[in-house]
Amino acid sequence: MAIIVGIDGTGGGTIPGRARDARYDVAFQNSFVRRITRSGGPNSAYFRGPVTLGGGLMDAIDGAVRFIGERRKQGVQEPVLLTGYSRGAAGAVVVAKRLSRKNVEVQAMLLFDCVDRHLFIDAEVIPANVKDVLHIRRHPAAKSRESFGNDGTLVNRGTRYQEQFFVCTHGGVGGTPWIPERGQKGTDLIDEGFPDGMTAVSFDQDARVSGQVWETVRPYLILNGFV
Numbered sequence: 001m002a003i004i005v006g007i008d009g010t011g012g013g014t015i016p017g018r019a020r021d022a023r024y025d026v027a028f029q030n031s032f033v034r035r036i037t038r039s040g041g042p043n044s045a046y047f048r049g050p051v052t053l054g055g056g057l058m059d060a061i062d063g064a065v066r067f068i069g070e071r072r073k074q075g076v077q078e079p080v081l082l083t084g085y086s087r088g089a090a091g092a093v094v095v096a097k098r099l100s101r102k103n104v105e106v107q108a109m110l111l112f113d114c115v116d117r118h119l120f121i122d123a124e125v126i127p128a129n130v131k132d133v134l135h136i137r138r139h140p141a142a143k144s145r146e147s148f149g150n151d152g153t154l155v156n157r158g159t160r161y162q163e164q165f166f167v168c169t170h171g172g173v174g175g176t177p178w179i180p181e182r183g184q185k186g187t188d189l190i191d192e193g194f195p196d197g198m199t200a201v202s203f204d205q206d207a208r209v210s211g212q213v214w215e216t217v218r219p220y221l222i223l224n225g226f227v
Helices: 018-027 032-038 057-073 087-101 203-224
Strands: 003-007 044-047 080-085 106-112 132-138 160-166 189-191 198-202
Touching: 003 032, 003 057, 003 087, 032 044, 032 080, 032 106, 032 203, 044 057, 057 087, 080 087, 087 106, 106 203, 132 203, 160 203, 198 203
Parallel strands: 003 044, 003 080, 080 106, 106 132, 132 160
Antiparallel strands: 189 198
């Protein structure tokens, strides 16, 4: 079975630790990256994304590279598949870059709204050792996280690259759509707070379109051996 590694998005607060991880695991229990890695068996590894200010992402990247190296040392020669969401998607690009230096090929990479929000990593260009990329992105019409720039949008010659856009929030793209709180209705527009503010997406739309994202990527997952 393929070696599958995923790095999820930002969440759980600002301070690393067990309390943060417990909150994170509740919020991201059904994220797309977690769903993909959940069924992968011993050749699959899931890494939580960073805290709000970015701490922990480098640890996830190091852990991902180490996991792949260990599986190779144990004789597992199956294809390497990478996935990531938000800053975790940028982390997945960096993992691919590190694998390139080791002459390890990445058969496929599935990115969920890869964003440029970390001072110490460069994930603008996907390296040439990645054969195939599907990048799922929030549509500008959603007006979601407009302060977030995207990474992982440039490739080298020989890499097949596809983009698909969905009118849902950044959270919805990653499988964590917004949920109405007390006093809010499904038809209300979502306010993402400072610095982005009001989106053009309702809670109902976010949940519905997030489901469409999952159905859209499933053929890609099956074709490339993620599931």
